[in-house]
Amino acid sequence: MRLIIAxxxxxxxxxxxxxxxxxxxxxxxxxxSLGCGQQKGYTESYRGVAIEVNLLKKTRxxxxxxxxxxxxxxxxxxxxxxxxxxxxGKIFVLPLDTVIRIRSGxxxxxAIG
Amino acid sequence: xxxxxxxxLGGVTVLLFITSSLSAEGMMVEEMLRFEQAFDMIWLILAAxxxxxxxxxxxxxxxxxxxxxxxxxxxxxxxxxxSAGSVAYWAVGWALMYGASAAGLIGTxxxxxxxxxxxxxxxxxxxxxxxxxxxxxxxxxMAERTKFTGYIIYxxxxxxxxxxxxxxxxxxxxxxxxRGFHDFAxxxxxxxxxxxxxxxxxxxxxxxxxxxxxxxxxVSVKAIPGHNMPLAALGVFLLWFGWYGFNAGxxxxxxxxxxxxxxxxxxxxxxxxxxxxxxxxxAGFGKPDLSMSLNGALAGLVGITAGTWVVNPPGSLxxxxxxxxxxxxxxxxxxxxxHIDDPVGAVSVHGVCGAWGTLAVGLFADGVNDPGIxxxxxxxxxxxxxxxxxxxxxxxxxxxxxxxxxxGVLKSMGLLRVTEKEELMGLDVGEHGMExxxxxxxxxxx
Numbered sequence: 001m002r003l004i005i006a007x008x009x010x011x012x013x014x015x016x017x018x019x020x021x022x023x024x025x026x027x028x029x030x031x032x033s034l035g036c037g038q039q040k041g042y043t044e045s046y047r048g049v050a051i052e053v054n055l056l057k058k059t060r061x062x063x064x065x066x067x068x069x070x071x072x073x074x075x076x077x078x079x080x081x082x083x084x085x086x087x088x089g090k091i092f093v094l095p096l097d098t099v100i101r102i103r104s105g106x107x108x109x110x111a112i113g
Numbered sequence: 114x115x116x117x118x119x120x121x122l123g124g125v126t127v128l129l130f131i132t133s134s135l136s137a138e139g140m141m142v143e144e145m146l147r148f149e150q151a152f153d154m155i156w157l158i159l160a161a162x163x164x165x166x167x168x169x170x171x172x173x174x175x176x177x178x179x180x181x182x183x184x185x186x187x188x189x190x191x192x193x194x195x196s197a198g199s200v201a202y203w204a205v206g207w208a209l210m211y212g213a214s215a216a217g218l219i220g221t222x223x224x225x226x227x228x229x230x231x232x233x234x235x236x237x238x239x240x241x242x243x244x245x246x247x248x249x250x251x252x253x254x255m256a257e258r259t260k261f262t263g264y265i266i267y268x269x270x271x272x273x274x275x276x277x278x279x280x281x282x283x284x285x286x287x288x289x290x291x292r293g294f295h296d297f298a299x300x301x302x303x304x305x306x307x308x309x310x311x312x313x314x315x316x317x318x319x320x321x322x323x324x325x326x327x328x329x330x331x332v333s334v335k336a337i338p339g340h341n342m343p344l345a346a347l348g349v350f351l352l353w354f355g356w357y358g359f360n361a362g363x364x365x366x367x368x369x370x371x372x373x374x375x376x377x378x379x380x381x382x383x384x385x386x387x388x389x390x391x392x393x394x395x396a397g398f399g400k401p402d403l404s405m406s407l408n409g410a411l412a413g414l415v416g417i418t419a420g421t422w423v424v425n426p427p428g429s430l431x432x433x434x435x436x437x438x439x440x441x442x443x444x445x446x447x448x449x450x451x452h453i454d455d456p457v458g459a460v461s462v463h464g465v466c467g468a469w470g471t472l473a474v475g476l477f478a479d480g481v482n483d484p485g486i487x488x489x490x491x492x493x494x495x496x497x498x499x500x501x502x503x504x505x506x507x508x509x510x511x512x513x514x515x516x517x518x519x520x521g522v523l524k525s526m527g528l529l530r531v532t533e534k535e536e537l538m539g540l541d542v543g544e545h546g547m548e549x550x551x552x553x554x555x556x557x558x559x
Contacts, residue, residue, distance in 0.1 A: 011537035014323060045546045083534075 001096040001112060002070050006061045007035060008081040008089040013059050016080030023076040025069060027112075029062040038086055058089065064099055066109050152367030154231075157239045160362025163355045164242035168195050168249060170351030174411075175253040177345025178404060178457045180337065182539025183257045184549035190264050194248045197265055198272035202244045207237055210277035210285060217288035220281050239362065243303050246359070247276045250307030253457035254315045257337075258322075258536050261544045263528035267314070267519060275515045276306050279508050293497065294504040295478070295486050297375075298363035300419030300470035301508050308464030309512035312453065317520040318529055320454030322536050334449055337456065342403055349407040353383055356414045360421045371422060371482055378421045379414065382433030386413020386466075389437020397441065405441055411462045412440035416470035420477060423486050428477035435473075436466040468505050475501040 008016055013030065020028065034055040041054040065073050074091055081088055101111040172191035176184045204225055212220030223229065226237060248271050255264070280302050282289040296302050326333050339345060360379045361372050390409020394402035416436030417429050424432065443461035447453050455461070473488075475498030480487035487493025523529045535543030542548065 011534075011539075044542070044548065046551070 001099065001109065002065055002067065003094045003096045004061075004063045004065060004070070004073055004077075004091060005094065006063075006077050006081070006089060006091040007033065007037075007058045008061065008077070009083075009087060010057050010059045012081045012083075012088075013061075016061065016077055019076040019080035020063075020073065023072045025063060025065070025073050025076060027063065031060045031062075033058050033060045037090070056087070064096060064112050066112055149366075149368050153365070154235055154367070156367030156372075157235050157362060157365065160358035161239045161242050163358025164239075164246065164362065165355070167242075167246055167352050167355035167359065170348045170353075170355055171246075171249045171252065173344045173348030173351060174407070175256055175348070175457050177341040177343070177348060178253070178339035179256045180539070181340040181550055182541055184340070184541065185547060186261065186540035186544050187252065187256055188549075189261065189545060190252045190259075191249055193265055194252060194268040194272075195245045197268045198245050198248045199241050201269045201273035202241045202277070203237070205273040206244055206277040207240065208277075209274065210240070210280045211236070214281065214286060217282065217286070217291060219278055220285060239365075243299060243359075244272050244276050244280075246299075247303045247307040247310075248272050250304065250459050250463050251311040251314055254308075254311035254455040254459040255318055256456045257540065258530055259314075259318060260528055260531050261540075263523045263530075266523060266528065267310075270519050271306075271310055271516075275310065275512060275519075276303075279306055279511050282507070283504065289504050289507060292500050292503070293485070294500050295423065295474050295483075295497070296419045296471055296504065297422045298360045298418045300415060300417075300467040301504055304415045304418065304463040304467035305471070305505070305508055306512050308460050308462070308467060309509055310516040311455070312460045312464060313513060313516040314520050315453050315455050315460070317517075317524055320452065321456070322533060324454045325452050332452060334452070339404065339456075345404060345407055349410055352411060353414060356383070356418075360418060364422070374482065375421045377426055378424060378429035379417055381426055382413040382417030382421075382429045382436070383410050384413070385430045385433030386410050386416065386437040386440070389413070389434040390441050391437075393438045393441040397445075405444070408440050408444065408458045408462055409437035412436040412466040415463050415466045416473065418467075419471040420474040422482055423474060423478040423480075424488075425477075425479050425481065428473075428479065428490075432470060432473045432477060436469060439469055440466055468509075471505050472498070472501050475499070 006016075010032070017028070020026075035058045036055055041052060041056060044051045044053055061077070063073055070093065074093070077091055098108055099111040100107050168191055172188055175191070176187045179187060207226060208222060208224040209220045212222040212224075215221050223233070226233065229237070248268050251267065251271070252264070281287045283294055283296055283302050284290070321337060324335055324337060326335060356379055357376055361375045364372050364375060387406050387410040390412065391401045391406040393409075394400075394405040413433035413436045416432050417424075420432065421429070440458065440461050443465040444455075444458045447455055447460055453460070474486065475493075475495070476488045476490050478486045478488035478493065478497060479491045480493065486497055489495060489498055520529065531540060531543055
């Protein structure tokens, strides 16, 4: 089992969700986050004065999957979030010890699906 | 001889008496006229200020019913359609609308308000806020995807050309007025003109990304919820407030006792509109829908605007009620059948209900305030109804044609729609380089 964490552009969330749906990955957690990577921020202006915006708005996606879904999930996130420009985001894949479904007490792979 | 002198003297005194009483009466009349003019001046400038506040109403309604990432762009559009539009109406619009008529089709003098006096200034002030109302209706229907430059060009054209010319036909003794077409405060002149432009604009522009998804030849309609319902409600209350200037001010006289009649019919129609839309949405969707009920109040107001002076209170109630139901059906039809994306329902409120209200004059006019206008339900036959239909049709064709050319040209020049990426990120950042809610964690991920 793996936990896939991805940071993407907020406005790409919809197309990522669409791609995941196509890949039959229906379970997802989404949170809004602020962060900074290679993109380093951008400039806004307020009443003619430039403002450096360092922490960019990003959207964080978490998906726990069984081994055979790892690659399809990664492919789907890339397909939905890729524009080729700096700021498209990153995907982290972590090993996952166990999963427990609170309602039934199921554990492991059975609790993921 | 004594007698004749006496007679003569008597004749002189009588004459003196007559002349002196005449001049006293003359002075009275003059004095009354001065008061009347003063009342007119105060009432029209006050009413103009009330109608101006409707700009704030439109801005709040549109911002509330759209997403946070575009709110600043909507404020900018509402600010600029008035600012650019009022300059255009001063330079050209007023002259085409209220200048000396050429064949009842178009005005020909008073460009840049040349030769104007206090009375003309007063009338211009009252009219410019109406022109701005017509212009600003379009902003909502084209929200969240229109290029700012294209929008400014559109604002100038509608205020300088499209609105004044059809307005001349109806409000300055043009060919429709001659045939007896009645539109008291502008269901057609103002609201339909704005709404038909909005319809063409929204159609040429295309829907917002993600609004209509095509899959296997079938279109699924998605909702894109507005970000602030209290703001939308505030906007509707402001519009309702301003409407008392819009309708009651259109008596054009501060001493006219029918001002109150107009205010009463306006109030009843707005209330009935809200009730009608609430009932229709409750019956149709299972819950009384807030945004539809808000649209319903506006629909009632638009509906009564044409007939407010010639219909009685029960008539206004029915007009409002029908408007309220109609607006719900029209929103559904435009969204789910025509697939034209109108985020705030501007075409349904101002176009469909504007046409209905104009038509309703031919049904509900009771012939009391104006014996010359009697509707079908009060024994007037179908004469007025047919003239109302002619007016609705003529203005519809005029606006579809001119707005079609305008938006077609803007589109072909690439000035109409923002890029897909900008639409996704929001027009606040894309068009103006700023955010509306800086410091709040609002994300443009929907």
